[in-house]
Amino acid sequence: MGFKTEPTGYIKTAISDLQGTWENLKDSTIEHFGFENSDKLMFHIHEGMSWESVRDLNKMKDAMILIQNITNASETPGEVTFWVEELRSQFDETLAAIEEGDAK
DSSP states (O other): OOOOOOOSSOOOOHHHHHHHHHHHHHHHHHHTTTSTTHHHHHHHHHHHHSHHHHHOHHHHHHHHHHHHHHHHHSOOOHHHHHHHHHHHHHHHHHHHHHHHTOOO
């Protein structure tokens, strides 16, 4: 039996792009923290980024919908709103990549 070796190159994937978008949303929310419902938004961002959500994209989708609803019902800074919209777009792209077998 042989030993598995670590790959020498890494392929950029839709899933890693999605993770990066979550990070950008979190960073933007922290930068502008103190706006209406920013505490609730931050809680749901952490839920969406949790290991449980990464393993179950339906759970991630639920967190994302709550985040969208909070930003739509609040006076949210433009940069945060941008990343929420970007997150939705990246989430949809990730689902499409998974369905096509392109997500690795």
